[in-house]
Amino acid sequence: MIRTFIAVNLDPAIKERIGEACRDFDVKGVKTVEPELVHITLKFLGNVEEGRVDAIAGALKGGVTVKPFTATFRSIGGFPGPRNPRVIWIGAEGPFEELNRQVEDALAGIGFEREGRFNAHVTIGRVKFSTPEQKQQLPQLFEKYKDFYAGAQPVDRIHVMKSTLSPKGPKYEAIREILL
Template sequence: MIRAFISVNLTPEIHRKIGEVEQSFNIKGIRLVEPEMVHVTLKFLGNIEESMVGDIEAALKNVTVKPFLAGFRSLGGFPNTRSPRVIWIGAQGDFNGLNEQVEGLMEGLGFKREGRFEPHVTIGRVKFPTPEQKQKLPQLFEKYKDYDAGSMYVDSICLMKSTLGPNGPKYDVLKEIKLAR
């Protein structure tokens, strides 16, 4: 069994910019995501049989969304900025169309559809609220509300493997599928 998800992976330049902004959020109780591991999750598959990789790849080749320009802007928190559990940067572009097609194709393979999709990249998780967070986070969300991590051309999606370890997850590309031109 492998733990898998489908994503849009980011460019090294966007990872670098995210790493710079993450420094401001290096606060006790916040677990930051390693900048080079930040991505847009289109669909979390969970544990799958390794034998399904070929079927998933074949299904994903049916995505008809054309390559598009994506922007990574604004910074916020889920469920809200007053008491966030997740710190994110918004993802702009045809991610909703991409997600809708991926969900439909994966449903055809027996995966349940997920709920509402909010295009974003997760840069941190709030493990436990602290007085320092309550003081600093509202100021940081205000400071970075118009943040711009840059743009990139999205021309592929990836089937990823996630290996959980004591220092957090490790991600490996199993298959990269180019978007139809």
């Protein structure tokens, strides 16, 4: 079994700009994501048998018809809201909702359950526990970064990703590539 998800990977220059902004969010109780790991998750599959990877890639190749597009990455906020966020994110603009819908449809056809709502974003941090300082700092940081611009990049492929968890953090590896 391998832990898998479907993702849009980001260009190195965008990862670098995101990493610069992430430094400000390295506050007590927040675990920031290493810049080289940031991506857009289109669908998390969880643990799947390694032998199903080709079927997953095949379903995506046959079912995803979104044409290549340019994505823009801007603004930093928190889910579910700025006062008590659990996730810190950068917004992703482009036809990601349609891309997600097509990924969901393609994979539902081979037995994967559909997920709930989708909001295109790049996770840059997770709030592990809340502190009074953090409750004051995070809304101020969200305000500071509301006009943040990490850049734009072409999106002409998606990846089936393998996630390996370790005490040092996750390691991601693209195991299949699907061209748009």
